[in-house]
Amino acid sequence: MIDELLRHNVVMYGKHVDVTSYTNGVRETLNPEGRAHPHVIWDYYSNGCSIRLLNPQYFIPSLHMLLATLQEYFGCLVGANAYLTPPNSQGFAPHYDDIEAFVYQVEGKKHWKVYKPRSVKERLPRYSSPNFSEEEVGTPVLDVILSPGDVLYFPRGFIHHAKTLPGEHSLHITISTYQKSSWCDLLEKVLPLSLKKACEMDVDFRKGLPIGYLQNAGFAHSKAFLRKELIQGLRTFVSKLEQYIDVDSAVDQMGIQFMHDSLPPVFTEDELKCSVYNGGLVMKENGTLENYVQPNFNTKIRLLRAYLCRFVQEDMKLENGAVERQMRLYYNVDNSREYHGEDLQFLLIPPDMIASVHFLICAYPSFVTVNDLPCKTNEEKVLYILMTFNHHLIFIVPT
Known part of the structure; x- marks a missing residue:
């Protein structure tokens, strides 16, 4: 499959594939410039180098389906x-990653050694480590040979x-998840929003700092008594900040980021037939159009996936200020199936459709009828259905 992939696609070094080696304690990436051609890749491989495919789901639909399914769960x-690693070789130095890792052994065998974090600071890290030597990592907590089918x-x-x-x-696939999805990442969204709200609502947050505060604290400017007063003041403000915590806006920001980062969902053949992809208008050979979408008020509809969209309220600054x-x-x-291959996509929702968007999101995974939508008029219901259908957010069950 990798050979076919290299021959029939434009595969670029550093973007789709890496050539790596680990010899005598030295880890190297040996990528040439430009496109990866199969002869060159296999020449590296024959000389003991490992081949790493980046974003292989871009080329392999079945892997895309697996990742999209796990994405919907997590x-x-x-x-x-x-x-892909040749016999009696190692492609990478000992290291830790900033992701939860699931290693799927596909072909051949590989001898793995896993070590617990060396300190509290290295538990559940937010960033991957540099390369370590084997002397730095201690005794493994797991020493195992993986065979095809093992995880x-x-x-x-x-x-x-x-x-x-x-x-x-050996050929294995590493599935990764939970990158930048910790409490700390959520707090990085919560705190700036909460502080902005506190500054708007509470005049104390806008008061000037005390004269001389620069001389009360810092590496070479600490005065114990005055520094204590400054610390107490900051603790008071942090305590007051709690009442301004805006959890919803922070989670919405995480949701927007997820919409940009995530893979597109994979749909079944039946779902595609009821969606804008394979449903709706069809151009026939004689130039006529068939299969108009004409939902009635008993037509059943549903969001295609739970994590398909994120509905948020945002204050946008216009050009005139x-x-x-x-x-x-x-x-x-x-x-795109390639990470950030497309710009972040969104629809502007008019005020008369806000309630219907909420309704459909909250109803998932249940089906509702067009008549159930909380629109003021029948015309609004039809417009909403067509808007979401045309952007492949819902599927319409034929009646």
Whole structure:
């Protein structure tokens, strides 16, 4: 499959594929410039280098389906890399990652060693580590040979490295999730929003700092008594900040980021037939159009997936400096299978359709009828159905 992929697609070094080696304790990436041609890739491989496919789901539909399914469960980005390693070789130095990792052994065998985090600071890290030497990582907590069909899981912060056996290559896929999905990441959204709200609502947050505060604290300017007063003042403000916490807006920001990061969903053949992809108007050979979508009030509808869209209220600054409150429905159905291959997509929702958007999101996974939509008029119901259908957010069950 990798050979076919290289021959029939434009595969670029650094974007789709890496050539790596780990020899005598030295880890190297050996990528040439430009397009990866199969002869060059296999020449590297024959000389003991490992081949890493980046975003292999871009080329392999079945892997895209697996990742999209896991993404729907976890509610955060799920990615993948594939690793092809020649016999008696190692492609990477011991290291830990900032993701939860599921290693799926596909072909051959590989000898894995996994080590617990070396300190509290390295537990559940937010960033991946540099390369370690084997002397730095201690004694493994898991020493195992993976065979085809085996799955190995290790959390963020667990150091790991792997080597193939003499005479046997290895192909495995690493599924990754929970990158930048910690409480800390949510707090990074919550605190600026809460502080902005506190500054708007509470005059104490806008008062000037005390004269001389620069001389009360800092690396070379601490005065114990005055510094204590400054710390107490900050603690008072942090305590007051609690009442201004805006959880909903912070979670919406995480949701918008997820809409941009995530893979497009994968749909069944039956779902596609009822969606704008394979349903709706069809151009026939004689130039006539068939299959008009004409929902009636008993037509059943449903969002295609739970994590298909994110409905948020945002204050947008216009060119003239004015602020306009907009209701935006962000969605991921038009995302690329390549990470951030497309711009973030959204629909502006008019005020008379806000209640219907809420209704459909909250109703998932149940079906509702067009007549159930809380629109004021029948015309609004039809317009809403056509808008969401045309952007592949819902499917319409034929009656």
